Amino acid sequence: MAERLNATAGALLGLLRAGPRSGYDLVAEADTVIGGFWTITRSQVYRELTDLAQRGLIERGETGPRDRQPFQITPPGRAAFRDWVNTTPEPENLRIPLLLRLTFAEEIEPDELRQTLANHRAIHALRLKDYRKLDLELTAGGVPPEQRVTLAYGIAYESAVLEWFDHLPEPLTGNRLL
Amino acid sequence: MAERLNATAGALLGLLRAGPRSGYDLVAEADTVIGGFWTITRSQVYRELTDLAQRGLIERGETGPRDRQPFQITPPGRAAFRDWVNTTPEPENLRIPLLLRLTFAEEIEPDELRQTLANHRAIHALRLKDYRKLDLELTAGGVPPEQRVTLAYGIAYESAVLEWFDHLPEPLTGNRLL
DNA sequence: TCTTGACAGACCACTTTAGACGGTCCATTG
């Protein structure tokens, strides 16, 4: 039995099932498809691709224009993907620097704090808007709910966070709207 | 000007303001105080402590029983902490392996999927319960809302996630309650 | 023709993480 796949490798195989792609393609696709809950860097992708190819789970295709190197999944790759996707998911991992700062809010300059909160709120509001828009588009395009669950998660999450922003106690917001 | 503090180092200084602690203590405390939105590993803590001590931001105390090495924050350490807490927070970083699997849900065995969803739902339900309980206790103990904002975030987040679990489309849940 | 900018990958120098490992002390219990 070969080494277990890590989650990033598993995700790459998952994307490759739909057809050959280059590392560049994969970075872009991962960013839009799983970017909301999984981060992937360029270096990471190229390293995993090399590794997966060495293990025979993917195959390098013919080099295209601009050194483009497409990879396609092999039958062992599909099997390895199926194995991975059926393993129980690791616990989630959140890192929210804003909350880390807020833990020590007494030491933050009030103006700085208000500004930071307003900025972050705006980011979440924008994300929620984008998610909702995408969800509408997909729904209109006939994409069924079970293919929009991760999007639903994003919408639920961002909505909750906005709610939270809008109910922060006055001492933090300085009695002003964010 | 010395190197900027990373978020973990900042958090450690923040905790150390309340009095001397060992690395072991800090791991435990971080886990309960900021564990919901910031992960800290043992290795990370000991490495940062060594580094902070070298920079003079903390001081090593006398070794206690079982090689226990307490550290205490120095005046420069307090200054560095104040600087750090007033820098603008980095963007948040979520990694949710469950959603990564769910992206490829068609390939997951229905039974496996149901089981996984049920397990994860239970984890979130328990967390929500614990958060709510803690919130009630703190409120009863006279802790003001502005010192419960991170907890409020946790409650908002976990509530939203549970909502999401409870509205998953039937094809995923197999038409059964989780 | 020249220039700009998206495309595509390689490379490097980190930092961070998970978990194995190795000791130490304490309380129980046989």
Add this chain to the structure above:
DNA sequence: CAATGGACCGTCTAAAGTGGTCTGTCAAGA
């Protein structure tokens, strides 16, 4: 009282992840 299980405390390392720079390619427009 000896032994033994478990909590305590820290070190170490392989693997994973990050962020950035560098090099080159091609297409479109000035």
